[in-house]
Amino acid sequence: MSDTPSNLLQGTLDLLILKSLALEQLHGLGISRRIGQITNGAFDVKPGSLFPALHRMEQAGWLESSWGESENKRRARYYKLTRAGTKQLGIERDQWNRISLAIAAALEAKS
Amino acid sequence: MFSFATLWRTLFRRRQVEQELSDELLAYADLLTEEKMGRGMESGAARRSALLEIGGIEQVKESVRDSRIGSFADALLKDLEHSLRSMIRTKGTTALAIGTLALGISAATLIFSIFYSVLLAPLPFRAPQHLVQLWERRTGVEWSQASFSTPNFWDVRAENRTFESIAAFLPADINLTGSGDPQHLSAAFVSANFLHTLGLQPVLGRDFETNADQPNHQNSVLLLSHKFWSSRYNSSASIIGSTLHVNGAPYTVIGIAPAGDPWLNEVDLFLPLIYDSQANRGSFEATVIGRLAPGVSLSTAQADLTRIAHNLSKIYRKDDGMGILVSPSSSWGPNLVIRRALAVLLGAVLMLLLIACVNVANLLLAKATARARELRIREALGASHARLIRLVLTESLLLAGCGATVGLFLVTWGLALLRTVHIENVPSLSGLRLNFWILSFTLLVTVLSAVLAGVAPAFQTTSRNLGAALREDDRTQTAGTGKNRLRSVLVSAEVALAMILLVGAGLLIRSFGKLMGVERGFSTKGRAIATLNTPAFDDGRAEHFTRMLLERIRSLPGVRAAATVNSKPIVGWDPGMSFAALDSTRGQEHGVPWASWRFVSTGYFRTMGISLLAGRDFSDADFHPTDIRKAIVSAAVANLLWPGQNPIGRRIVLWKGQGNKPAEVVGVVANTRDHGLDADPTRIVYLPGVNQTGSPVQLIVESTYAPASLASTLRAIVASIEPGIPVSDVQTLDSLVTESLGSERLNLFLLSGFALLALLLTLTGIYGVLAYSLARRTQELGIRLALGASSRSILQLVFLQGMRPIFFGIILGAAGSLALTRTLSGLLFQIQPEDLSTYVGVTILILAAACIACYMPAVRALRVDPVIALRQP
Numbered sequence: 001m002s003d004t005p006s007n008l009l010q011g012t013l014d015l016l017i018l019k020s021l022a023l024e025q026l027h028g029l030g031i032s033r034r035i036g037q038i039t040n041g042a043f044d045v046k047p048g049s050l051f052p053a054l055h056r057m058e059q060a061g062w063l064e065s066s067w068g069e070s071e072n073k074r075r076a077r078y079y080k081l082t083r084a085g086t087k088q089l090g091i092e093r094d095q096w097n098r099i100s101l102a103i104a105a106a107l108e109a110k111s
Numbered sequence: 112m113f114s115f116a117t118l119w120r121t122l123f124r125r126r127q128v129e130q131e132l133s134d135e136l137l138a139y140a141d142l143l144t145e146e147k148m149g150r151g152m153e154s155g156a157a158r159r160s161a162l163l164e165i166g167g168i169e170q171v172k173e174s175v176r177d178s179r180i181g182s183f184a185d186a187l188l189k190d191l192e193h194s195l196r197s198m199i200r201t202k203g204t205t206a207l208a209i210g211t212l213a214l215g216i217s218a219a220t221l222i223f224s225i226f227y228s229v230l231l232a233p234l235p236f237r238a239p240q241h242l243v244q245l246w247e248r249r250t251g252v253e254w255s256q257a258s259f260s261t262p263n264f265w266d267v268r269a270e271n272r273t274f275e276s277i278a279a280f281l282p283a284d285i286n287l288t289g290s291g292d293p294q295h296l297s298a299a300f301v302s303a304n305f306l307h308t309l310g311l312q313p314v315l316g317r318d319f320e321t322n323a324d325q326p327n328h329q330n331s332v333l334l335l336s337h338k339f340w341s342s343r344y345n346s347s348a349s350i351i352g353s354t355l356h357v358n359g360a361p362y363t364v365i366g367i368a369p370a371g372d373p374w375l376n377e378v379d380l381f382l383p384l385i386y387d388s389q390a391n392r393g394s395f396e397a398t399v400i401g402r403l404a405p406g407v408s409l410s411t412a413q414a415d416l417t418r419i420a421h422n423l424s425k426i427y428r429k430d431d432g433m434g435i436l437v438s439p440s441s442s443w444g445p446n447l448v449i450r451r452a453l454a455v456l457l458g459a460v461l462m463l464l465l466i467a468c469v470n471v472a473n474l475l476l477a478k479a480t481a482r483a484r485e486l487r488i489r490e491a492l493g494a495s496h497a498r499l500i501r502l503v504l505t506e507s508l509l510l511a512g513c514g515a516t517v518g519l520f521l522v523t524w525g526l527a528l529l530r531t532v533h534i535e536n537v538p539s540l541s542g543l544r545l546n547f548w549i550l551s552f553t554l555l556v557t558v559l560s561a562v563l564a565g566v567a568p569a570f571q572t573t574s575r576n577l578g579a580a581l582r583e584d585d586r587t588q589t590a591g592t593g594k595n596r597l598r599s600v601l602v603s604a605e606v607a608l609a610m611i612l613l614v615g616a617g618l619l620i621r622s623f624g625k626l627m628g629v630e631r632g633f634s635t636k637g638r639a640i641a642t643l644n645t646p647a648f649d650d651g652r653a654e655h656f657t658r659m660l661l662e663r664i665r666s667l668p669g670v671r672a673a674a675t676v677n678s679k680p681i682v683g684w685d686p687g688m689s690f691a692a693l694d695s696t697r698g699q700e701h702g703v704p705w706a707s708w709r710f711v712s713t714g715y716f717r718t719m720g721i722s723l724l725a726g727r728d729f730s731d732a733d734f735h736p737t738d739i740r741k742a743i744v745s746a747a748v749a750n751l752l753w754p755g756q757n758p759i760g761r762r763i764v765l766w767k768g769q770g771n772k773p774a775e776v777v778g779v780v781a782n783t784r785d786h787g788l789d790a791d792p793t794r795i796v797y798l799p800g801v802n803q804t805g806s807p808v809q810l811i812v813e814s815t816y817a818p819a820s821l822a823s824t825l826r827a828i829v830a831s832i833e834p835g836i837p838v839s840d841v842q843t844l845d846s847l848v849t850e851s852l853g854s855e856r857l858n859l860f861l862l863s864g865f866a867l868l869a870l871l872l873t874l875t876g877i878y879g880v881l882a883y884s885l886a887r888r889t890q891e892l893g894i895r896l897a898l899g900a901s902s903r904s905i906l907q908l909v910f911l912q913g914m915r916p917i918f919f920g921i922i923l924g925a926a927g928s929l930a931l932t933r934t935l936s937g938l939l940f941q942i943q944p945e946d947l948s949t950y951v952g953v954t955i956l957i958l959a960a961a962c963i964a965c966y967m968p969a970v971r972a973l974r975v976d977p978v979i980a981l982r983q984p
Binding site: 027028029046047048051052053055056059070072074075076077 | 131132134135136139141143145146164165166171174175177178179
């Protein structure tokens with residue numbers, strides 16, 4: 001699961017995918033590129049992790065997919081957030097904030 | 112609901128789902144290529160770089176499949192389908208594997224079902240944890256645990272403060288008359304609350320009324336045991352209310368007791384034990400059980416009983432240290448020897464199963480080797496290691512499942528067989544049924560077998576490097592070493608396990624031989640025994656009856672000798688007493704010694720073939736002694752009391768502490784093994800007398816008659832002297848000895864059977880491994896032959912290769928046997944578990960058998976025509 005440059009923390013990938021789809025629907029490569037963009041290149045998601053995650057999230061009901069045309073008139077499968085997906089984004093964001101706060105506090109604690 | 116829909120799509124709309132996935136990934140690759148071309152890459156290079164970045168479209172597909180809901184079920188279905196196809200393709204191997212596993216699993220299940228019903232099944236009573244047994248003890252005469260006398264039982268029942276109820280069970284022989292030939296039955300006199308104490312109800316009719324054991328109440332009622340009811344009356348309900356004549360008196364059948372061990376299956380009838388304040392306090396024959404009152408612990412009950420015993424010995428002014436001991440019902444199961452024998456058998460059958468698993472593992476390994484390329488290709492096409500292991504395990508699980516199914520058929524058949532077997536000293540197996548625990552055991556061993564048989568092939572399958580395997584050709588000239596090493600290890604393991612079982616069986620066989628050859632002290636040749644259940648005659652009538660009987664029998668042509676005794680040799684009831692020399696305390700260093708007593712007629716020693724060592728046999732005059740009672744003792748008694756001295760004319764005190772009856776020793780006879788052949792020679796005091804105890808007379812006849820014809824002659828003679836006396840159990844003394852060895856014979860039979868099966872399975876294993884490896888080496892051997900190797904050297908080469916794992920196995924097996932046969936020590940008679948000749952014999956047997964198993968494939972390999980071998984594709 002090494003998605004260089006940084007390893008993805010368990011569960012982070014879902015959050016990033018949800019976040020990347022918050023604005024508009026995207027195809028697989030688009031999602032990968034958007035994640036790279038919003039994380040300033042910190043994460044480069046490879047298809048080996050991306051597609052299993054997409055299919056899993058679609059089965060969980062957070063995403064919906066349909067065939068569409070890319071900007072270059074190519075056929076591609078587009079994913080967009082469902083209502084449940086939007087809700088899940090909120091949940092995961094809160095969770096992440098709590099965790100990062102806790103970790104930050106832990107790191108700053110004087111022993 | 113959503114996931115169900117997806118599951119359905121995953122499993123049954125596979126083609127559409129797969130097509131979409133494929134399209135999606137291709138589209139991704141196209142987009143990526145385009146992106147790269149947009150950055151100025153040339154189209155071919157862009158495509159290549161894109162595919163490289165994706166990292167294998169098939170691998171991505173596979174991981175998407177794995178992440179789907181239902182992917183596990185989907186894969187399982189596919190694995191099952193694949194396994195089935197592979198099993199059908201290799202029908203012979205499959206049948207062999209299923210047969211082997213069925214054999215192992217069914218044998219293990221059968222032994223476990225005996226183990227369960229004898230040792231693990233709860234007692235068939237309500238709340239057995241509150242049930243206890245009570246024993247009398249006399250510290251004055253070193254009795255630590257004896258049966259109860261009935262008056263003490265009544266007193267304890269009346270005075271205790273810690274029991275909900277206490278009941279007595281007193282076995283007795285009775286005669287059933289009034290319908291055809293008189294019949295000798297075993298009955299038990301029980302207190303009215305016996306079933307109630309056990310927490311049971313009659314299965315039909317009613318129980319005794321609570322005052323049925325009080326005099327002057329309705330006492331002439333009885334219960335039938337379930338066993339007697341079903342065998343004699345075909346479980347007919349109409350028997351309730353009818354009248355049976357027991358010892359001549361009419362009794363009404365009021366109910367049928369339930370079946371169960373102990374006690375309930377031991378007798379035919381239950382009669383009320385009537386309270387009698389004048390009963391003999393020196394006769395200890397009753398089994399007393401109790402149910403503790405709620406909240407009472409064993410130690411509280413013990414304290415209460417000690418108080419009662421103290422009071423009783425004060426009232427009856429006996430200074431013999433009376434005590435009462437209480438023991439929990441958990442000790443009611445069979446004795447230690449049987450527990451150990453069953454544990455050994457269970458261990459042995461599990462080893463057999465292990466061998467079966469190893470054999471199947473070997474079969475699967477051979478198959479896996481042949482399939483190596485197929486599996487490599489699957490791996491190259493994106494199957495993960497876990498998936499491949501799962502594939503192989505699915506197949507072994509399927510095989511084990513089929514084996515268990517076939518095995519369960521064998522089990523139901525075997526259980527039906529076992530239900531009819533009666534083994535001396537082992538509780539009846541008539542209640543043996545498949546139940547939850549036994550089926551759970553079957554399931555457990557099935558899964559374990561599957562894992563054991565599948566784990567080696569599974570890891571062998573995936574352990575090697577992909578490229579090397581793809582390069583390795585099926586026709587590689589010499590067999591790969593790594594592959595064969597694992598199979599050789601398995602053969603060694605098989606040989607080791609088989610050796611352990613064979614050593615165990617060998618020890619039992621040697622022990623049995625010793626047992627049959629042991630000096631018995633009596634002779635069985637031409638002797639038969641019959642049981643005559645005489646009623647309680649007065650002395651004159653009993654003596655008249657015995658004298659007439661013996662006279663008439665002895666006058667028959669073909670009869671060489673006849674005599675009576677009050678207890679059946681070897682398997683019978685063994686009455687005993689304390690004894691001592693009148694004039695010394697010799698032999699009492701470890702407490703007052705104990706001896707069996709026997710009342711015998713004239714001619715007993717001649718009839719039994721017991722040799723007279725000193726003094727004389729009883730004369731007619733000894734039956735009416737004018738001064739002191741005469742006695743003949745066994746050599747063990749004489750050696751204990753008067754070592755190195757002449758015992759003739761010495762005085763002995765019999766029933767010491769109970770009646771202190773003096774007697775004069777007039778003869779010494781050889782020791783006999785009257786407690787069973789494996790018990791030490793018995794100390795016996797023989798007294799002249801006839802049927803003084805009310806127990807059945809045992810008539811022993813040395814003649815040329817077969818038991819059946821003897822029986823009818825005896826019935827006629829008995830009826831002509833005293834009508835109404837049943838003659839039963841007419842059999843040869845030889846069959847009596849055989850009967851007494853029932854559990855030893857069963858052990859021997861089962862363990863030898865397992866050991867032979869183990870050897871057979873091992874041989875097929877050895878044969879299979881060698882034959883398979885030789886088949887793959889046909890070309891190599893052909894080249895060797897063509898280059899001038901002699902058949903002798905090839906035979907040697909092949910033979911050594913086949914035998915090497917066997918040598919290792921024997922060494923391992925010897926070590927394992929030394930460690931494990933210790934558990935047999937309690938079951939062996941005059942044989943040490945380290946018995947060298949057994950080890951040597953077993954080693955020779957294994958080597959000889961293995962030679963044959965190796966010889967056949969070796970010879971077949973030699974017959975190969977080098978030209979054909981070399982041309983083989």
